[in-house]
Amino acid sequence: MQGTGSLEPGAALDAAPERARVVPSWAAALLKALVPWAAIIAVWEAAALAGWSGAVLFPPPSAFIAFAIQSDFRVGFGRESMTIPVAIVASALRVLAGLAVGFVAAVVTGILISTSKTVSDMVLPVIRGLAPIAPIAWIPLGIVLFGIGNPTAVFVVFMGVYFILTISTVAAVNTVDRRLIKTARSYGASKSQVWTRVIFPAVLPEVFTMLRINFFAAWMAVLAAEMVGLKNGLGMMIILGREMFNTKLILLGMCMVGATGYLVDALLVQIQRKVLWWQQAR
Amino acid sequence: MKTLSCQHVGKVWMSPGGLSVQALKDVSLTVQQGEFVAILGPTGCGKSTLLEMIAGLEPTTSGRILFDGKQVTGPEPGVVMVFQEHSLFPWLSVRDNVGFGLSVKRVVSAERERRVDQVIDRVRLTRFGRHRPHQLSGGMKQRVAIARALVENPDFIMMDEPFAALDFQTRVLMQRFLLEIWLEFRPTIIFVTHHIDEAVLLADRVVVMSAGPGRIIEEVRIDLARPRRMTDSGFNDYRARLTELMECEVMRAYAEDDAGAISDAG
Numbered sequence: 016m017q018g019t020g021s022l023e024p025g026a027a028l029d030a031a032p033e034r035a036r037v038v039p040s041w042a043a044a045l046l047k048a049l050v051p052w053a054a055i056i057a058v059w060e061a062a063a064l065a066g067w068s069g070a071v072l073f074p075p076p077s078a079f080i081a082f083a084i085q086s087d088f089r090v091g092f093g094r095e096s097m098t099i100p101v102a103i104v105a106s107a108l109r110v111l112a113g114l115a116v117g118f119v120a121a122v123v124t125g126i127l128i129s130t131s132k133t134v135s136d137m138v139l140p141v142i143r144g145l146a147p148i149a150p151i152a153w154i155p156l157g158i159v160l161f162g163i164g165n166p167t168a169v170f171v172v173f174m175g176v177y178f179i180l181t182i183s184t185v186a187a188v189n190t191v192d193r194r195l196i197k198t199a200r201s202y203g204a205s206k207s208q209v210w211t212r213v214i215f216p217a218v219l220p221e222v223f224t225m226l227r228i229n230f231f232a233a234w235m236a237v238l239a240a241e242m243v244g245l246k247n248g249l250g251m252m253i254i255l256g257r258e259m260f261n262t263k264l265i266l267l268g269m270c271m272v273g274a275t276g277y278l279v280d281a282l283l284v285q286i287q288r289k290v291l292w293w294q295q296a297r
Numbered sequence: 298m299k300t301l302s303c304q305h306v307g308k309v310w311m312s313p314g315g316l317s318v319q320a321l322k323d324v325s326l327t328v329q330q331g332e333f334v335a336i337l338g339p340t341g342c343g344k345s346t347l348l349e350m351i352a353g354l355e356p357t358t359s360g361r362i363l364f365d366g367k368q369v370t371g372p373e374p375g376v377v378m379v380f381q382e383h384s385l386f387p388w389l390s391v392r393d394n395v396g397f398g399l400s401v402k403r404v405v406s407a408e409r410e411r412r413v414d415q416v417i418d419r420v421r422l423t424r425f426g427r428h429r430p431h432q433l434s435g436g437m438k439q440r441v442a443i444a445r446a447l448v449e450n451p452d453f454i455m456m457d458e459p460f461a462a463l464d465f466q467t468r469v470l471m472q473r474f475l476l477e478i479w480l481e482f483r484p485t486i487i488f489v490t491h492h493i494d495e496a497v498l499l500a501d502r503v504v505v506m507s508a509g510p511g512r513i514i515e516e517v518r519i520d521l522a523r524p525r526r527m528t529d530s531g532f533n534d535y536r537a538r539l540t541e542l543m544e545c546e547v548m549r550a551y552a553e554d555d556a557g558a559i560s561d562a563g
Contacts, residue, residue: 194380194384201353201354202377202378203372208401213386
C-alpha cells in the first residue's frame with residue numbers, strides 16, 4: 016500500500032491486490048492522520064499528570080473538555096453568554112457565506128473584465144492595488160459601514176478573497192487552451208457561448224484552488240472580527256477566556272477554531288473533487 | 298458538388314513589436330467533394346494555419362478561400378475540425394462532448410440524443426457514454442473527437458495531426474478506423490500530418506508544403522488500390538519520392554535559418 020496512490024483508477028493493476036485489500040485505504044489514511052495527534056495529546060496529558068507546573072496555564076484536553084461538559088457547553092455570563100455549538104456554526108457560516116459571495120463575484124468580474132482588453136487594462140491596476148490589503152485590515156471599515164453583526168464578517172471575508180480571486184480568474188482566462196476555444200467555434204458556438212460553455216467551466220477549478228488557499232486568511236479574519244467587535248462566535252469565546260483568565264476556555268476555543276477550520280477546508284476539498292473534478296483530471 | 302478552393306492565400310503574422318512574419322505565401326489548392334487530401338510538411342510550414350483559415354477560424358491576409366462558391370468569412374456549418382489529443386472538453390461526458398455542436402446550435406434534445414446514440418455506436422463507445430475524457434485512452438479520446446465531427450453530418454472534416462500523440466499501435470488502428478469511416482460516409486477530409494507513411498496510407502492526394510514562408514511545392518496523387526499496406530510494392534516508390542521532397546525542404550529551411558541567424562547576429 017503506497018498511500019493515496021491507490022485512489023487512482025487503475026492503480027489496482029500495479030499494487031498487489033490481496034495485500035491491498037486487508038486494510039481499506041481510507042482507514043489507513045485516517046489512522047496515519049490520527050497517530051501524530053494521539054502522540055501529541057498523550058505527551059501533553061502525561062506532562063499534566065506528572066505534575067508539570069505549566070498545566071495551569073496550558074491545561075490538557077482532558078481538563079478543558081471536562082470543563083466544557085461541566086458547563087453544559089455554555090460559556091460566558093449575561094449578554095455575552097453563548098453555547099459552543101452556536102459559536103461554531105456562527106463562525107463557520109460567516110466564513111462560508113463570505114467565500115461563496117466572493118467566489119461568484121470574482122469569477123463574474125474576472126470574466127467580464129477579460130472580455131475587453133481596454134477594460135482589463137483599466138480595472139486590473141485598481142484591483143491589484145486593493146488585493147494586498149489583508150482581510151483583517153478591512154475589519155474597522157466593515158464595523159463603520161455595517162455596524163456590529165453578520166454583514167461585517169461577510170464583508171471582511173469578501174474583501175479578503177474578492178480581489179485576489181478576480182486577478183486569478185483573469186489569469187486563468189488567459190491560459191485556457193486555445194484548441195478548446197477553436198474547437199467550440201468550429202462547431203458553431205457563438206462568442207457568448209464560447210464564454211459560457213468553454214471559458215467559464217475551464218477557469219472554475221483554478222479559481223477554486225485559489226479560494227482554498229485564501230480560506231485560511233479569511234478564517235483568521237472572521238475570528239479577529241469576532242474578537243474585536245462582533246461579540247459572538249469562536250473568536251469571542253477565546254476573548255471571554257482571556258477576560259475571565261480561564262485558560263481552559265482559551266484552549267477549548269483554540270481547539271474548536273482548529274477543528275472547525277479543518278472541517279471547512281475538508282469541505283472545500285470535497286467540493287473540488289466532486290464538483291470541479293476536471294482540473295486534476297487533466 | 299461542394300468544392301473547396303484556396304486562391305493565392307497568404308498569411309502574415311504581426312508581432313506586437315511590429316515585426317511581421319510571412320507564414321504562408323500564395324497557396325492555391327482545390328479539393329473536390331469526397332476527396333481525402335493529406336497536407337504534408339515540416340514543422341512550422343504553416344499547415345495548421347492553412348487548415349484553420351479553411352475552417353474559418355483565422356482570417357487570411359491575402360487571397361481568398363471559397364467554399365461551395367462562397368467566400369469563407371467564419372466557421373461554416375458542415376466544416377468541422379478535429380485537433381490532436383486534449384481537444385475534448387474535460388468537464389463534459391463522452392456523450393456531451395459528442396453532442397456539443399448540436400447543443401450549441403440548439404438542436405432539440407430528442408433529436409440530439411438519437412444522433413449521438415447513432416455515432417457513438419458507430420465508433421464503438423456506447424458503453425463509455427457517461428465516462429469522462431480523462432478516463433479514456435488516447436485512441437478512445439480520438440474516437441470521441443471523430444464522433445463529435447461525424448454527428449454534424451459534415452461535408453468537410455479538417456484534421457490537424459489527429460494521431461500525432463498516439464503510440465504506434467493505436468495510430469495504426471486509428472488510421473484503419475478513419476478509412477472505414479471515410480469509405481462509409483464519404484466526407485471530404487483534409488488531413489494535416491508530418492508523417493510520410495500516414496499520408497501515403499490514407500490520402501488520394503498528398504500536398505507537400507515547404508517552410509518559411511509556407512507554400513505548396515508539389516502535389517502527388519497516390520494511385521494505389523485500397524486497402525493499402527505499407528508493404529505494397531508501389532508504396533515504397535511514393536514514400537521515397539515524398540521523403541526526398543521533404544528532406545530537400547528541411548535542409549533548405551535549416552540552411553536559411555542558419556543564414557538568418559548569422560545575419561541577425563551581424
